[in-house]
Amino acid sequence: RAQAELDTVVGKTRLPTFDDMERLPYLQCVMSEIFRWGVATPVGTYPSRWPRYLLAYSRPAGVPHRSIEDDEYNGWHIPKGTMVIANAWAMLRDERVYPDPDRFNPDRFLSGEGHEPQADPRGPLFGFGRRVCPGKDLAENSLFAALALVLHAFKLTPAVGADGCAVRVDGAFREHSIRHPEPFTCTILPRLKTSAALIRQVMESH
Numbered sequence: 001r002a003q004a005e006l007d008t009v010v011g012k013t014r015l016p017t018f019d020d021m022e023r024l025p026y027l028q029c030v031m032s033e034i035f036r037w038g039v040a041t042p043v044g045t046y047p048s049r050w051p052r053y054l055l056a057y058s059r060p061a062g063v064p065h066r067s068i069e070d071d072e073y074n075g076w077h078i079p080k081g082t083m084v085i086a087n088a089w090a091m092l093r094d095e096r097v098y099p100d101p102d103r104f105n106p107d108r109f110l111s112g113e114g115h116e117p118q119a120d121p122r123g124p125l126f127g128f129g130r131r132v133c134p135g136k137d138l139a140e141n142s143l144f145a146a147l148a149l150v151l152h153a154f155k156l157t158p159a160v161g162a163d164g165c166a167v168r169v170d171g172a173f174r175e176h177s178i179r180h181p182e183p184f185t186c187t188i189l190p191r192l193k194t195s196a197a198l199i200r201q202v203m204e205s206h
């Protein structure tokens with residue numbers, strides 16, 4: 001669907017640029033779902049696969065904040081000086097906000113008649129208060145550039161195993177304070193007749 005949108009808005013004779021961003025609402029939904037589902041910084045989680053000797057010497061991963069005055073939140077008293085770690089993972093997997101949260105579903109961010117888009121994940125994802133991520137615009141633009149160019153230029157399908165069957169991508173991540181996908185295989189081929197020439201053209205001009 002994002003590729004159909006790219007074909008309509010950008011066409012097949014050039015690659016997408018930042019000027020196209022506003023006119024690609026479905027691609028923006030895919031970006032939001034990548035941010036939510038892939039949650040790169042589940043800041044409050046404990047790295048479950050760290051070896052015991054590391055756990056003995058380290059604190060929970062995540063970016064700690066400290067309350068500078070007594071506070072009250074949902075009936076909880078938070079005394080001044082308390083270390084607080086925001087659990088973006090829990091917020092972005094909250095099924096009251098994101099029904100069926102483990103499913104990768106960009107449609108959840110579409111707006112339409114009688115259909116409100118689900119909450120923007122960028123708030124919890126990029127942190128809170130004075131220490132909010134200063135790289136969020138760079139992250140946003142980098143994701144757009146990578147996603148728009150890859151989806152425009154390439155057809156991505158599962159790799160074919162020795163048995164001739166598609167190799168399943170299990171969607172596993174390395175669960176650290178910054179999450180990375182586990183290596184996986186796939187097949188990447190030029191998508192359009194024009195794709196190879198367009199990519200070569202960009203490589204030569206940069």
Ligand code: HEM
Binds near residue numbers: 063
């Ligand atoms: C998807 C990409 C990214 C995510 C999810 C992300 C997320 C975060 C989060 C959750 C924090 C902690 C905020 C808090 O304390 O509440 C943070 C801090 C920070 N991020 Fe990012 N970030 C991303 C990309 C980047 C990029 C591209 C840069 C720089 C080029 C960057 C630079 C920083 C810096 C310098 C801080 C520390 C800010 C401070 O403590 O004052 N981040 N980021």
